[in-house]
Amino acid sequence: MVCAEFEERLLEYAELPNGERERVDAHAAQCSSCREFLEALRSVDSQLTAQLAGLEVTPAFARLVRRRVRHEGSAARPSLVPELLDFVGWGAIVTLLGLLAWWLVPLAPVSNTKLAVSFNAQYAAACVFLVAALLIGIRSFADLKH
C-alpha cells in the first residue's frame, strides 16, 4: 500500500521539480511499498511508451484513402439546409424579441370586448412564441449537427 501523502507525487514523478523529486526519492529509499510502486510505474511508463508512442498508420493508408476518394467522385456541394435553418432561426429570434417587447409595454385600461380581443391576441402570441422557440431549437440543432 502506497503512502497516501506520496501517492500523487509518485504518479507525477517525471514532472516534479528537482527538490520535490529528491524528497520523493529519499522517502522511496526507506519505504518499500512506495519504492515498489514507483518501480512498477516506471515499468508501465516505459513499456507503454515503447509500444504506443508515435504509432502511425500503415504506409498504404494514404494511397487507399485517395483511391476511395477518386471512386467517390467530387466533393459534395454544400447543402443549403443549414443556411435556410439559420435564416429561419434568426427570424424566430427577432419575432420572439418583438413579442416580449409587446408584452412588456403596459396596457391602458380597456372595455370587456377589447379585453376579450386582447386575450385572444395574447393566446395567439403565446402560440407564436412556442413556434418561435421551436424554430430556435431547430436552428441550434442544425448548428450542432453542422
Added chain:
Amino acid sequence: MEQEIHACLDQKRYQEAFDRLLPEFQNKVFRLAYAMLGDAGLAEDIAQEVFIRIWKALPGFRGQSALSTWIYAITRNACLTALKKGAGKRESSLEEPNVARAAEEAGVPPARHAEIDVLRFLDQLPERHRQVLRLYYMEERSYEEVARLLEWPMGTVKTYLHRARKELAEAVARSKMERGTA
C-alpha cells in the same frame, strides 16, 4: 498548415485542401481511433471512413470551429458509432495480429517477455481509462493533446490518467510479488 487549407477551401480548391489535410491529420485520426477502439486494424478502417466523410463534407465546412476540432469530432463520432455497433468490443493488445502488424510496420518493438506485460492488464481497466491511457502514451505523454483530441476537460484527463496508471502499477507490483513468491 490549417491556414493554407482554409485558403484552399475559401477558393473552393477542395482536392488541394484534402491533399494537404490527409498527411497532416492521418496519424492523429488513426491514434484517436485506436485509443477509442483498442484495435489497430479497426482503427485504420475507421480512419479511412473518417477521411471519406471529410472529403464529402469539405465544401460544407464553414470554419465555425478549427479544422482540427471538426476532424476530431468526426473521428470521435465515427468511433462511437463503431463502438455502438459492437465492432470495438473485441479488445486487443499489441500482441494481437493486426495490432502487432501495425506496430511492427511503425517500427515499434514487441513486448519484452522477461518483463511483466503491462498491456494484458489494460483490459481490466474501465473503457474511458483505457482510452485516455492509450492516447497519453501515443501522444508522447501530453495532457494537453489528450484533452484536445478527446475534447475532455484537462482535470478529467488528469484524474482518469492518474487512476489508470495507479491501477496498472498496482497490478504490475502484485504480479511481480506473485512471481517472486511462486
